[in-house]
Amino acid sequence: MNWQNVATIARKDITIMLTRRALRIALILFPLALAIGFAQIIRFSDYSAAVLPQTLNAFLFFFINYTGALPANIASYSMVGEKIERSLEPLLATPATDGEILLGKGIAALVPPLVAIWTGMATLMAYCDFLTRGTLGALYFPNWTAALIMFGVAPLVAVMGVTFAVLCSARVSEVRTAQQLGALVAIPSVAIYIVTLNGTLQLDPASLGLMCAVLLVVDLALAFAARAAFGRETILTRWA
Amino acid sequence: MIETTNLTRTFGHLTAVDELTLTIAEGEVFGLLGPNGAGKTTTIRMLAGMIGKTSGEARVADCRVGDPADARRLRSLIGLMPEEAGLYPDLSAARTLDFYGRLYQVPRDERAERAERLLTMLDLWDRRDARVRTFSKGMKQRLTIARALIHNPPVLFLDEPTANLDPEGARMVRDFLLQLKQEKRTILLNTHQLAEAERVCDRVGILHRRLVAVGTPDALRRSASEHATAIQLTMVTDAIVAAVRQAGYPDAVVDGNTITAGVDKPERDNPGLVQAIVAAGGDVQYVTGIVPTLEEAYLKLLGSDEPASER
Numbered sequence: 001m002n003w004q005n006v007a008t009i010a011r012k013d014i015t016i017m018l019t020r021r022a023l024r025i026a027l028i029l030f031p032l033a034l035a036i037g038f039a040q041i042i043r044f045s046d047y048s049a050a051v052l053p054q055t056l057n058a059f060l061f062f063f064i065n066y067t068g069a070l071p072a073n074i075a076s077y078s079m080v081g082e083k084i085e086r087s088l089e090p091l092l093a094t095p096a097t098d099g100e101i102l103l104g105k106g107i108a109a110l111v112p113p114l115v116a117i118w119t120g121m122a123t124l125m126a127y128c129d130f131l132t133r134g135t136l137g138a139l140y141f142p143n144w145t146a147a148l149i150m151f152g153v154a155p156l157v158a159v160m161g162v163t164f165a166v167l168c169s170a171r172v173s174e175v176r177t178a179q180q181l182g183a184l185v186a187i188p189s190v191a192i193y194i195v196t197l198n199g200t201l202q203l204d205p206a207s208l209g210l211m212c213a214v215l216l217v218v219d220l221a222l223a224f225a226a227r228a229a230f231g232r233e234t235i236l237t238r239w240a
Numbered sequence: 241m242i243e244t245t246n247l248t249r250t251f252g253h254l255t256a257v258d259e260l261t262l263t264i265a266e267g268e269v270f271g272l273l274g275p276n277g278a279g280k281t282t283t284i285r286m287l288a289g290m291i292g293k294t295s296g297e298a299r300v301a302d303c304r305v306g307d308p309a310d311a312r313r314l315r316s317l318i319g320l321m322p323e324e325a326g327l328y329p330d331l332s333a334a335r336t337l338d339f340y341g342r343l344y345q346v347p348r349d350e351r352a353e354r355a356e357r358l359l360t361m362l363d364l365w366d367r368r369d370a371r372v373r374t375f376s377k378g379m380k381q382r383l384t385i386a387r388a389l390i391h392n393p394p395v396l397f398l399d400e401p402t403a404n405l406d407p408e409g410a411r412m413v414r415d416f417l418l419q420l421k422q423e424k425r426t427i428l429l430n431t432h433q434l435a436e437a438e439r440v441c442d443r444v445g446i447l448h449r450r451l452v453a454v455g456t457p458d459a460l461r462r463s464a465s466e467h468a469t470a471i472q473l474t475m476v477t478d479a480i481v482a483a484v485r486q487a488g489y490p491d492a493v494v495d496g497n498t499i500t501a502g503v504d505k506p507e508r509d510n511p512g513l514v515q516a517i518v519a520a521g522g523d524v525q526y527v528t529g530i531v532p533t534l535e536e537a538y539l540k541l542l543g544s545d546e547p548a549s550e551r
Contacts, residue, residue: 085326087328089290089326094344095316095343097312
């Protein structure tokens with residue numbers, strides 16, 4: 001694996017990505033707006049100390065819905081965009097291997113949204129700590145649950161979004177269709193979110209650990225499938 | 241520099257390239273001619289190590305095509321200009337060359353120096369920071385040439401480099417190809433433009449899934465079509481026509497005051513033909529050699545070809 005090639009491809013994709021105004025807004029404003037919005041709900045509601053931890057966890061977990069969809073959207077654009085522009089052929093003619101190209105593109109689709117979402121989560125945690133310190137008598141964040149959501153579930157869901165988008169991109173030739181298919185990745189996290197809201201699933205370290213284990217298995221399976229779909233031979237002879 | 245032996249590629253039941261055996265010497269410009277679907281692009285993709293071969297052998301610059309151990313080195317020695325420009329519309333010309341230069345492991349200083357030289361030569365330097373989406377078709381095509389050359393490859397694969405260009409743009413690209421020829425790079429040029437092949441290539445091959453013919457443009461012209469000589473007289477009489485036919489040209493055609501006769505070797509046959517006309521009282525004004533074009537040879541060779549694999 002030539003990491004310089006991976007970094008070069010990732011940097012190129014991020015440069016192109018940041019030329020899209022809508023995406024810049026989605027990356028920068030939306031996570032911050034979500035954090036501030038949730039904090040305002042805490043601020044103007046009258047949650048008791050018994051209910052607050054569960055509410056704060058639920059708000060933090062809400063970011064996960066966004067964590068799957070945004071990288072999937074970016075990866076779809078990146079893959080199908082190259083397909084439409086026919087720019088994969090010259091890229092495949094370079095010494096970069098299929099794995100390096102896929103990894104570079106994956107990192108480009110993964111890192112900016114993840115950083116944006118972490119920033120949103122960190123803002124939510126800091127703001128909520130400031131607002132709830134009096135009620136709870138201590139800072140609620142950071143804690144193990146938050147750490148597992150941020151650094152376990154979020155990256156794993158983001159990887160799922162990217163790998164799923166690569167698979168979808170192999171089958172479609174239109175960015176919008178690929179993005180719509182990629183957005184399906186948000187369904188499992190929305191379902192989990194609903195289950196946590198009705199109390200069937202507790203957002204505690206044990207259940208989050210289990211969730212991470214399941215996601216890891218799903219990610220590995222999707223990554224192998226994506227790697228198989230992203231072969232230069234397949235791309236040049238069947239992706240057109 | 242490029243050598244293939246019975247190189248074959250099939251897609252399901254379709255044979256795209258059928259037992260292609262070809263040798264291209266170092267520094268040679270070889271043109272691959274053929275209609276759409278003849279297997280030209282598949283040949284280039286196989287030789288560039290981008291798709292596999294079904295059978296046969298190929299070597300490019302001492303790299304075995306299809307050998308995973310040689311794959312990275314093979315691609316680093318080849319500059320590819322695909323049929324579709326395949327540029328990133330949101331990158332500038334300079335960023336495009338920098339990106340590909342990095343992937344080809346060109347050191348930073350060399351990358352910048354080469355990009356400047358290529359963009360200057362291709363008349364794009366003033367637009368180096370403009371996004372590619374603002375470029376005309378001709379500018380994009382020139383940028384793809386620069387991209388193919390950013391790592392200074394000894395072997396170039398050019399797939400229809402002047403397709404869809406206006407005459408001015410096509411001429412600029414052709415002039416640049418002639419410049420590349422002087423640099424003694426080995427070039428495999430896929431083209432529909434027979435005049436382009438004739439002007440640029442040392443040898444050409446006519447591909448119709450299998451190699452139908454190969455040789456210099458001149459040799460192909462001669463092998464596939466007859467030379468003819470047109471002789472314009474002040475007046476053509478029956479005696480003159482009879483004399484020409486008796487001199488060994490029974491198929492000579494009369495059109496107004498011009499007699500056209502097929503000849504095997506103009507330099508050998510023309511003097512006798514003219515003598516026969518003069519002896520019959522003809523007053524010769526002009527003698528014009530009619531040289532068959534590569535296009536005529538191409539169409540004739542393709543017309544006589546029916547690939548065995550065609551279904």
